[in-house]
Amino acid sequence: MTSFNNDGRFTGKMRTGAEFLAGIKNDGRQVYYNGELVDDVTTHPAFAEGAKTIARMFDIASDPANADLMTYKSPTSGNPVSRIWQIPYSVEDLKARRGALERLSEESFGYFGRSPEHVATFFVGFASEPEVLAKNGRQDLADNCVAHYEFLRDNDAYITYTIVPPQIDRSKPAHQQEPSDLYAGVVEEREDGIVIRGAQMLGTGTVYSDFVQLSTITPMRPGDENYAISVSIPVWSKGVKIFSRRSYADGANSMFDYPMASRFDETDSLLVYDDVFVPWENVFVYKDTDVARAQWFEGPAHVMGNNQAQTRFVTKLRFMVGLAQKIAEMNGVDKLPPVQGLIADLALHAATYEGLLDAQIAKAAPNRNGVYIPDKQITYAAMTQQSRMYPQFLDIIRELAGGGFIQLPSSVQDFDNPDMNNVIQKYIQSPNMPADERVKFMKxxxxxxxxxxxxxxxxxxxxxxxxxxxxxxxxxREYNFGKSKELVANALAGYDKKGRIDLPTSAIEKAS
Ligand SMILES: Cc1cc2nc3c(=O)[nH]c(=O)nc-3n(C[C@H](O)[C@H](O)[C@H](O)COP(=O)(O)OP(=O)(O)OC[C@H]3O[C@@H](n4cnc5c(N)ncnc54)[C@H](O)[C@@H]3O)c2cc1C
Incomplete structure (x- = not known):
C-alpha cells in the first residue's frame, strides 16, 4: 500500500486532531458545494466544525492519558494503535473494543454515524475472515485487503464507504442501466490497475476521510460483473468528485441556535468516480458477483460493522432520554405519573436496546480463525428494531415538550436588544431554569x-x-427457526383425534 503520494500524512503512528486536519487540508480533494469547488474543507463554513469534531476524536484516541481505553499494540509494528482496528479474539476483547467505540460516540452524542470507527470496523471484519474474499481462487485479492487493513490501522487512517448504487432506476440491474457508466464500475483494465467510472451513493463523512471504499452491498445479477468490485481509493485521487448535500452547519445562523447542526453535521455526498485509477494492491474484489455479496454476509464484516453502529446508537438513546427527563423537570411535570410513564417508555426502548448490545457481545462465538463475532440473531433483531423505534422515540419527546420548542426567541441576537431581552427573561423561564439556560437547552x-x-x-x-x-x-435469514419448528412439532405430537398422547420424552424428541 505505498503507491500513492500521501504528502507525509501517514507516518506509521497514531495522529492527533491537528495532524488529521493537516492531512485533509488543501490535499487536492474535490468537494463541490453551492456551485463551487471548495478550497479547504477544514476552514469552509459548511465543513469546518464537522472537521473539528472528527479532530477531537483523533485527539481522544491518541491522548496518552486514554491509552488503556483507546489503544492496543499493533501485532505488526508493535506501536500503539486505536482499538477501533482491534480484531477481537475473546469476549473480553469485544468489551474492550466497545469501551473505545462508546467513548468516541460520546464525542458527538451518537450523532456521527460514519466517524472513523465505522468503516474501520467493517475492515476488521474483512481481515477477520479473508477466506471469504479468497473463496473463488483470488487469494491475492484477499491478501491485498488484509495488507490494506494493516496499513489503515498502523497509520491511523480514516476510511468511509459508498456501497449503494445511485437511485436512478431500481427495476434494472447495474449492467442494464443506460448509459452503462451510471453505476460505478470498471471501464478499463491495465497492467498496473483498473479504471473506474460512474457514481455511487452516499458518502457520509467522505468530505473528511482519507480513503473511500467503493463496493456494492446490494445483490448483483449475472452480467453485473463490471460493477462487482471492492476497492479503496485515496479521497484526494484525481477524478474523485464529491457532491455534498446542503450543509446544515452552513444553514445554522449560530452555534447557540443550532448547537447540533453547527458542530455535528457529518455531511452526505454523491460520489462521482470520473476515470479514477486504482492500483491492483487496492483491489479486494474483482468482477465477482458472488464474492461482492459474500464479503458482507458470509464473513463477519456486516455483523461487526453494525455492532459498532449499535454501540453509537445506544449513546444516542441515552442522550435523548436525558433530554426528555430535563424537559419534564424544567416544566415542573416530572413528578406526574403520566409524564413518568412517557419517560419510562423511552427508558424501555433505551434499556432494551442496550440489553441487545450486551447480549450480542455476551453470546459472541468464534469463527474459523478464532475471532469472536457478535451474535447474529441479536444484532439483526436490534437493527430491525432501530428503524421503527427511532421515530417513536422522537414522537414521545415531542409530546413531552408541547409548544416549548416553538415558544423560543428567533435567534441569539434577540438577547442583545434590551426590550426583547426583558421579555425573554420574564416569560421564557422556569422556576429552576433562568431564561438564558432554558432557551439554550430548548434550542x-x-x-x-x-x-x-x-x-x-x-x-x-x-x-x-x-x-x-x-x-x-x-x-x-439469521433467526433460529429450527427451535420454533421443534416446539410446534412437539405441540402437535402431544394429541390426536382421541385426545392426549402421553409420550415419553424420547418419543417427543423423535417426533420433532
Ligand atoms: C442519511 C443517509 C446516509 C447514508 N450514508 C451512506 C454511506 O455512508 N454509504 C453508503 O454506501 N450508503 C449510505 N446511505 C445509503 C443507504 O445505504 C441507502 O439509502 C439504503 O441502502 C437504501 O437504498 P436506497 O436509498 O437506494 O433506497 P431504495 O433501494 O431505492 O429503496 C427505497 C424504498 O423503495 C422500496 N423498495 C425498493 N426496492 C424494493 C424491492 N426490491 N422490494 C420492495 N420494496 C422496494 C422500499 O419501500 C424502500 O424503502 C445513506 C443513506 C442515508 C439516508
Missing amino acids: LAWDCIGSEFASRHTSYEKFYAGAPFIVKSHLY
Missing part, C-alpha cells in the same frame, strides 16, 4: 428532535443499514 433539544438536521437523522437511522425491508430480510 439544543429542537436541533435533536425537529430541525432539518434532526430530520436527516430520522432518514439516517431508517436507512443507514439498508432499507427496512432489507434489514428484516437479514433477521429472517
Whole structure:
C-alpha cells in the first residue's frame, strides 16, 4: 500500500486532531458545494466544525492519558494503535473494543454515524475472515485487503464507504442501466490497475476521510460483473468528485441556535468516480458477483460493522432520554405519573436496546480463525428494531415538550436588544431554569428532535443499514427457526383425534 503520494500524512503512528486536519487540508480533494469547488474543507463554513469534531476524536484516541481505553499494540509494528482496528479474539476483547467505540460516540452524542470507527470496523471484519474474499481462487485479492487493513490501522487512517448504487432506476440491474457508466464500475483494465467510472451513493463523512471504499452491498445479477468490485481509493485521487448535500452547519445562523447542526453535521455526498485509477494492491474484489455479496454476509464484516453502529446508537438513546427527563423537570411535570410513564417508555426502548448490545457481545462465538463475532440473531433483531423505534422515540419527546420548542426567541441576537431581552427573561423561564439556560437547552433539544438536521437523522437511522425491508430480510435469514419448528412439532405430537398422547420424552424428541 505505498503507491500513492500521501504528502507525509501517514507516518506509521497514531495522529492527533491537528495532524488529521493537516492531512485533509488543501490535499487536492474535490468537494463541490453551492456551485463551487471548495478550497479547504477544514476552514469552509459548511465543513469546518464537522472537521473539528472528527479532530477531537483523533485527539481522544491518541491522548496518552486514554491509552488503556483507546489503544492496543499493533501485532505488526508493535506501536500503539486505536482499538477501533482491534480484531477481537475473546469476549473480553469485544468489551474492550466497545469501551473505545462508546467513548468516541460520546464525542458527538451518537450523532456521527460514519466517524472513523465505522468503516474501520467493517475492515476488521474483512481481515477477520479473508477466506471469504479468497473463496473463488483470488487469494491475492484477499491478501491485498488484509495488507490494506494493516496499513489503515498502523497509520491511523480514516476510511468511509459508498456501497449503494445511485437511485436512478431500481427495476434494472447495474449492467442494464443506460448509459452503462451510471453505476460505478470498471471501464478499463491495465497492467498496473483498473479504471473506474460512474457514481455511487452516499458518502457520509467522505468530505473528511482519507480513503473511500467503493463496493456494492446490494445483490448483483449475472452480467453485473463490471460493477462487482471492492476497492479503496485515496479521497484526494484525481477524478474523485464529491457532491455534498446542503450543509446544515452552513444553514445554522449560530452555534447557540443550532448547537447540533453547527458542530455535528457529518455531511452526505454523491460520489462521482470520473476515470479514477486504482492500483491492483487496492483491489479486494474483482468482477465477482458472488464474492461482492459474500464479503458482507458470509464473513463477519456486516455483523461487526453494525455492532459498532449499535454501540453509537445506544449513546444516542441515552442522550435523548436525558433530554426528555430535563424537559419534564424544567416544566415542573416530572413528578406526574403520566409524564413518568412517557419517560419510562423511552427508558424501555433505551434499556432494551442496550440489553441487545450486551447480549450480542455476551453470546459472541468464534469463527474459523478464532475471532469472536457478535451474535447474529441479536444484532439483526436490534437493527430491525432501530428503524421503527427511532421515530417513536422522537414522537414521545415531542409530546413531552408541547409548544416549548416553538415558544423560543428567533435567534441569539434577540438577547442583545434590551426590550426583547426583558421579555425573554420574564416569560421564557422556569422556576429552576433562568431564561438564558432554558432557551439554550430548548434550542439544543429542537436541533435533536425537529430541525432539518434532526430530520436527516430520522432518514439516517431508517436507512443507514439498508432499507427496512432489507434489514428484516437479514433477521429472517439469521433467526433460529429450527427451535420454533421443534416446539410446534412437539405441540402437535402431544394429541390426536382421541385426545392426549402421553409420550415419553424420547418419543417427543423423535417426533420433532
Ligand atoms: C442519511 C443517509 C446516509 C447514508 N450514508 C451512506 C454511506 O455512508 N454509504 C453508503 O454506501 N450508503 C449510505 N446511505 C445509503 C443507504 O445505504 C441507502 O439509502 C439504503 O441502502 C437504501 O437504498 P436506497 O436509498 O437506494 O433506497 P431504495 O433501494 O431505492 O429503496 C427505497 C424504498 O423503495 C422500496 N423498495 C425498493 N426496492 C424494493 C424491492 N426490491 N422490494 C420492495 N420494496 C422496494 C422500499 O419501500 C424502500 O424503502 C445513506 C443513506 C442515508 C439516508
